[in-house]
Amino acid sequence: MQGNNYIPPLTPRSRLERLLRERELRKSSRYTQSAEDGKDGNRDSEQLSDAFLSENEVEDVAETVAVEDRPRKQRLLVVANRLPVSAVREGVDSYHLEISVGGLVSALLGVKEFDTRWIGWAGVNVPDEVGQKALTKALAEMRCIPVFLDEDIVNEYYNGYCNNILWPLFHYLGLPQEDRLATTRSFQTQFDAYKKANQMFADVVNKHYQDGDVVWCHDYHLMFLPRCLKEYNDKMKVGWFLHTPFPSSEIHRTLPSRSYLLRSVLAADLVGFHTYDYARHFVSACTRILGIEGTPEGVEDQGKLTRVAAFPIGIDSERFIRALALPEVQNHLKELKERFAGRKVMLGVDRLDMIKGIPQKILAFEKFLEENAHWRDKVVLLQIAVPTRTDVSEYQKLTSQVHEIVGRINGRFGTLTAVPIHHLDRSLDFHALCALYAITDVALVTSLRDGMNLVSYEFVACQASKKGVLILSEFAGAAQSLGAGAILVNPWNITEVAASIGYALDMPADEREKRHQFNFKHVTTHTSQEWAATFVSELNDTIVEAQLRKRQVPPLLPNKVAVDCYSKSNNRLIILGFNTTLTEPVDTLGRGGQIKEMELKVHPDLKEPLKKLSEDPKTTIIVLSGSGRAVLDKNFGEYNMWLAAENGMFLRLTSSEWMTTMPENLNMDWVDSVKHVFEYFTERTPRSHFELRETSIIWSYKYADVEFGRLQARDLLQHLWTGPISNASLDVVQGGRSVEVRAVGVSKGAAIDRILGEIVHSKGMKEPIDYVLCIGHFLAKDEDVYKFFEPELPSESSPMAKAMLSNYRPSSLPRASSSKGGSKATYYKKQRSMSNIERREIERTSSDPWRPTSRERTSLHEGSSVLDLKGDNYFSCAVARKRSSARYLLKTSHDIVNLLSDLADHS
Numbered sequence: 001m002q003g004n005n006y007i008p009p010l011t012p013r014s015r016l017e018r019l020l021r022e023r024e025l026r027k028s029s030r031y032t033q034s035a036e037d038g039k040d041g042n043r044d045s046e047q048l049s050d051a052f053l054s055e056n057e058v059e060d061v062a063e064t065v066a067v068e069d070r071p072r073k074q075r076l077l078v079v080a081n082r083l084p085v086s087a088v089r090e091g092v093d094s095y096h097l098e099i100s101v102g103g104l105v106s107a108l109l110g111v112k113e114f115d116t117r118w119i120g121w122a123g124v125n126v127p128d129e130v131g132q133k134a135l136t137k138a139l140a141e142m143r144c145i146p147v148f149l150d151e152d153i154v155n156e157y158y159n160g161y162c163n164n165i166l167w168p169l170f171h172y173l174g175l176p177q178e179d180r181l182a183t184t185r186s187f188q189t190q191f192d193a194y195k196k197a198n199q200m201f202a203d204v205v206n207k208h209y210q211d212g213d214v215v216w217c218h219d220y221h222l223m224f225l226p227r228c229l230k231e232y233n234d235k236m237k238v239g240w241f242l243h244t245p246f247p248s249s250e251i252h253r254t255l256p257s258r259s260y261l262l263r264s265v266l267a268a269d270l271v272g273f274h275t276y277d278y279a280r281h282f283v284s285a286c287t288r289i290l291g292i293e294g295t296p297e298g299v300e301d302q303g304k305l306t307r308v309a310a311f312p313i314g315i316d317s318e319r320f321i322r323a324l325a326l327p328e329v330q331n332h333l334k335e336l337k338e339r340f341a342g343r344k345v346m347l348g349v350d351r352l353d354m355i356k357g358i359p360q361k362i363l364a365f366e367k368f369l370e371e372n373a374h375w376r377d378k379v380v381l382l383q384i385a386v387p388t389r390t391d392v393s394e395y396q397k398l399t400s401q402v403h404e405i406v407g408r409i410n411g412r413f414g415t416l417t418a419v420p421i422h423h424l425d426r427s428l429d430f431h432a433l434c435a436l437y438a439i440t441d442v443a444l445v446t447s448l449r450d451g452m453n454l455v456s457y458e459f460v461a462c463q464a465s466k467k468g469v470l471i472l473s474e475f476a477g478a479a480q481s482l483g484a485g486a487i488l489v490n491p492w493n494i495t496e497v498a499a500s501i502g503y504a505l506d507m508p509a510d511e512r513e514k515r516h517q518f519n520f521k522h523v524t525t526h527t528s529q530e531w532a533a534t535f536v537s538e539l540n541d542t543i544v545e546a547q548l549r550k551r552q553v554p555p556l557l558p559n560k561v562a563v564d565c566y567s568k569s570n571n572r573l574i575i576l577g578f579n580t581t582l583t584e585p586v587d588t589l590g591r592g593g594q595i596k597e598m599e600l601k602v603h604p605d606l607k608e609p610l611k612k613l614s615e616d617p618k619t620t621i622i623v624l625s626g627s628g629r630a631v632l633d634k635n636f637g638e639y640n641m642w643l644a645a646e647n648g649m650f651l652r653l654t655s656s657e658w659m660t661t662m663p664e665n666l667n668m669d670w671v672d673s674v675k676h677v678f679e680y681f682t683e684r685t686p687r688s689h690f691e692l693r694e695t696s697i698i699w700s701y702k703y704a705d706v707e708f709g710r711l712q713a714r715d716l717l718q719h720l721w722t723g724p725i726s727n728a729s730l731d732v733v734q735g736g737r738s739v740e741v742r743a744v745g746v747s748k749g750a751a752i753d754r755i756l757g758e759i760v761h762s763k764g765m766k767e768p769i770d771y772v773l774c775i776g777h778f779l780a781k782d783e784d785v786y787k788f789f790e791p792e793l794p795s796e797s798s799p800m801a802k803a804m805l806s807n808y809r810p811s812s813l814p815r816a817s818s819s820k821g822g823s824k825a826t827y828y829k830k831q832r833s834m835s836n837i838e839r840r841e842i843e844r845t846s847s848d849p850w851r852p853t854s855r856e857r858t859s860l861h862e863g864s865s866v867l868d869l870k871g872d873n874y875f876s877c878a879v880a881r882k883r884s885s886a887r888y889l890l891k892t893s894h895d896i897v898n899l900l901s902d903l904a905d906h907s
Ligand SMILES: O=P(O)(O)OC[C@H]1O[C@H](O[C@H]2O[C@H](CO)[C@@H](O)[C@H](O)[C@H]2O)[C@H](O)[C@@H](O)[C@@H]1O
Pocket: 082, 101, 102, 103, 104, 105, 107, 219, 243, 244, 313, 388, 389, 450, 451, 452, 453, 454
């Protein structure tokens, strides 16, 4: 509808605003276009239907795909295993081209908004150069570009890996039972061929790609393609759409190449599925198999977002509706009406594939005839079974199985003049198919699993006058959209399907009308054009979104600059986190990682550089960690460095005793109640654990089932925020896969001020610190430590402010007891004694006594700050984080090993 009241903002601020605006623009441009087309009688859709219906179908495809270029059209490279035409070689350099059958082809042929080129396999082996040249030329007229696959590759990649492994697996059929072992053995060869074939597709895309093109990869045949394309050119806009179901992660995880395929698909910018369920399964597989976080937008790994969403496909409904008026279709209709006069017509149209549930459908029909004798000569089932993948043995077996059942039933219920089942092992032309759809009383779709099933849409589009009934498997994607108008059935339940046939045949006209209207509206509004336009629009937008996000993600640490600067400075400070920063990487997917994690250990490759660095008199190292004192003692006791345990609440130079940096009024009365809650959740969440420290308590579900862990954490947080302890003076800190509770105001940033004061004093520092490197995998709350060192604006660091704090340092921080007995709250109160200056500062900032202000920075002596950081000598780095307030990022512990080793070499 043109001219509704919604006016999207001109400068959209959010992703949704951008997409809504784009949709409005599309609608209005389509409206203008159709008005123009109306004037000159040159409507795209008419060209399409004429083309598709004319005698020379192949040239028609050319027209369909190559609708005249208009400057506003975006170039779209559609890459699918199969081209919309298949070639049959007739001579050395001549080919006969036929339209390929299948939902993907029918859907994409209706898409006219783009300047489209198809890249794919023409379904024929062309080993010789002459033949390849001739076919390339013939296809070029249709804007189709061939990928030449030889017979061996086709056998291993298409018949083998695609159709014998991925196809059954994605449709929940498992691997063929009797040759399971053979399949297992040949798996690797087939997978290698799959990768090789995908690379061949990529090579052709790369050759034809132009800047700004959208590359849309299709289906399970090409899961490796997004990775190949992005490796070649990471600027390419790459989308990937799956036309089959994506199964539960429990099924996908049985695939030996499960991780590899997921990672390859994740290289795309946008990943699309027919239904929300398939998208959900995919995200869940990424979380459970790869350990990558799922977000409401998709899957995010190290700051790279792959958007994942549902884009239900549709058909070019107009084409079917218009076709019904054509004389060819009317002739077919007349013939069919005469042929089946006095009988109700039931229809099945499927590729002869195991997933379509053809035997189940026929058996249900048999049961219906068995139980309803009065219908036996009044109903006929027309089953069109289009041969497909005939080289795969499972498909060959299916053909004989279906023939046998049909023969048996026709023998049982047939008469000399009529049989109940008409079974055709071939495809029909478009006119015949439309006529069949139109005379049908009941369409029967009994797929055991089906990505979408376009036959059900096409049937509905052709039923404007008859308003027949659709019986639809609940396991077809179409059930999500046509569910309200169709009779949904479980195809495995033959009794239920038989009963539904009876119900459908007897359905009163008013109920048929209502059901039909609902489905017709859906089919005519959710078209293939809409589907493609929405996908491409979201793909374009994903790139915009990624660029916006990129600006929020800090750059990688420039190692060389950090090292050069280090070597030129005289008084350096290195602050290091422990967990994930100095530890070895652990596998979070439950393969022994938990044991390692519970006993944190320094990465062995770091021992040498840490030793060297800690012995350099110009360098001070602080390990600033959430871990307890004992853990830091055990790991770092041998080095000459400062240890700041429990987020800086305890401090020690390795050659001295522990002291506390805690304020006197630190309240820990809440610990027992929280511990009680954590125990409860640990008992109910397998592989989760909690750790009681002296100033905090942490529940971790890093090794638990991620999705269950997240649900439990939500429940736990809800309880902490709103339950009986909600008024206690504590901070609830949510980590990636943990929940931590601390006394109010405990954070690394709050503690660093005091730690620095102690170090400056104890070292008797005369020169300002002229280099700070602060690296950590810190919680957002603790990232305040990065901000502490950020150089201030000139107006803030006036001499006045510095002078005021000239003697700021607790005269002596209290020693910490090593005893762990007794109530913690009273223990802290007894232990802590503050200097006058410190107490005064705390009173002044009573809302958050630990928050350092710019004026509280430690000074060496009157007027001179301990920090001489001008910006280029300060390096804050977040480790393995997506977003951070740090200036830089380091990706892995391996990067830290490299960096610290380089620094050590310059010590
Ligand atoms: O090319 P073939 O191996 O002969 O197979 C034909 C196509 O079958 C599959 O179609 C799927 O796509 C339809 C449209 O999205 C969907 O409605 C249907 O449920 C799917 O089964 C396959 O995914 C295509 O790649 C094949 O070309």
